[in-house]
Amino acid sequence: MNCLLKVSNLKAIYLVREGTIKATDDVSFEIFENTAAAIVGESASGKSTIIEAMTRTLPPNGRILAGTVEYKGKDLLKITEEELRTIRWKEIALVPQAAQQSLNPTMKIIDHFRDTIQAHGINWSKDELISRASEKIKMVRLNPETVLNAYPMQLSGGMKQRVLIALALLLEPKILILDEPTSALDVLTQAHIIQLLKELKRKLNITLIFVTHDIAVAAELADNIFVIYGGCLVECSPTVEIFKNPKHPYTKGLINSIMAINADMSKIKAIPGDPPSLLNPPSGCRFHPRCEQVMDICKKVRPPLVQLSSGTKVACHLYEEGGYGE
Numbered sequence: 579m580n581c582l583l584k585v586s587n588l589k590a591i592y593l594v595r596e597g598t599i600k601a602t603d604d605v606s607f608e609i610f611e612n613t614a615a616a617i618v619g620e621s622a623s624g625k626s627t628i629i630e631a632m633t634r635t636l637p638p639n640g641r642i643l644a645g646t647v648e649y650k651g652k653d654l655l656k657i658t659e660e661e662l663r664t665i666r667w668k669e670i671a672l673v674p675q676a677a678q679q680s681l682n683p684t685m686k687i688i689d690h691f692r693d694t695i696q697a698h699g700i701n702w703s704k705d706e707l708i709s710r711a712s713e714k715i716k717m718v719r720l721n722p723e724t725v726l727n728a729y730p731m732q733l734s735g736g737m738k739q740r741v742l743i744a745l746a747l748l749l750e751p752k753i754l755i756l757d758e759p760t761s762a763l764d765v766l767t768q769a770h771i772i773q774l775l776k777e778l779k780r781k782l783n784i785t786l787i788f789v790t791h792d793i794a795v796a797a798e799l800a801d802n803i804f805v806i807y808g809g810c811l812v813e814c815s816p817t818v819e820i821f822k823n824p825k826h827p828y829t830k831g832l833i834n835s836i837m838a839i840n841a842d843m844s845k846i847k848a849i850p851g852d853p854p855s856l857l858n859p860p861s862g863c864r865f866h867p868r869c870e871q872v873m874d875i876c877k878k879v880r881p882p883l884v885q886l887s888s889g890t891k892v893a894c895h896l897y898e899e900g901g902y903g904e
């Protein structure tokens with residue numbers, strides 16, 4: 579499989595009055611062509627920060643301290659703003675978290691399409707714009723005649739999410755990144771969006787990277803799952819493998835907590851304890867205060883991400899040479 583995007587040792591922080599929030603700490607992963615990768619973790623674990631650092635869209639108090647993001651032989655973190663502009667949307671498009679709120683309530687949907695091409699220096703005629711926007715709106719299974727002339731407030735949450743996906747597809751990117759594409763939607767609408775993304779991936783040969791706090795959504799759509807805990811990547815695995823055989827104690831807890839509805843409730847264990855503060859994260863393994871299998875070394879030494887024979891990569895001392903995790 580062809581590696582399309584390679585993130586190595588990415589480190590990003592936020593500057594706040596009290597110090598620095600260590601939101602992305604030494605995160606590395608690879609994205610393969612025509613696959614869907616899910617970045618999964620609980621709220622405030624640093625999922626959006628990874629996406630924003632990769633795409634250089636961090637808020638003003640965010641800083642990238644280290645790392646590379648390789649795409650087609652270039653480091654996206656090093657290229658000029660001008661070069662980045664040629665890659666954004668045309669090669670890599672992003673639908674940020676809560677993007678629905680960024681739709682301008684005073685502008686019709688077609689005007690959002692016009693703004694997008696203008697922002698990228700493209701001069702299509704009015705007819706061409708309408709034709710291309712209609713094509714994308716149809717692709718997300720909406721009716722262009724009504725939707726393009728509607729104002730955002732006339733559309734439901736699910737329709738707005740489809741419009742945002744259509745907008746992101748306008749310049750036919752190779753990689754589509756979506757931050758929480760299904761949150762804040764009802765269960766049925768969520769299922770439709772997941773179905774739509776599956777269909778787009780198949781039809782357009784597009785590569786998807788999406789963020790979700792819901793591992794069940796990841797299970798539906800992703801080929802590979804990256805589990806984030808406290809700003810660190812703790813497990814990276816093919817989806818089937820992660821459900822069959824989760825390795826990291828945190829991943830096991832996550833999977834356990836969704837063995838829902840038909841499972842024997844007495845066997846379901848929520849993960850005890852609270853997520854770590856990223857202002858003063860725990861030393862060594864950031865999961866150690868919550869881990870039932872904690873050892874002395876875990877409090878002192880951060881576990882490296884190691885590759886196991888199953889294809890899984892895991893950052894846990896239990897799986898290092900001589901460990902007894904496998």
Ligand code: ATP
Binds near residue numbers: 593622623626640
């Ligand atoms: P959610 O699921 O709630 O969207 P997330 O996993 O995407 O969460 P991030 O938004 O990446 O998490 O946040 C990671 C950490 O960085 C959190 O502790 C959060 O409070 C903090 N953070 C995020 N944005 C900022 C900011 N602009 N300034 C300061 N801290 C921030």
Ligand code: SF4
Binds near residue numbers: 827863864867869872
């Ligand atoms: Fe638990 Fe130690 Fe593994 Fe961290 S490194 S998950 S504390 S066993």
Ligand code: MG
Binds near residue numbers: 627
């Ligand atoms: Mg987020």
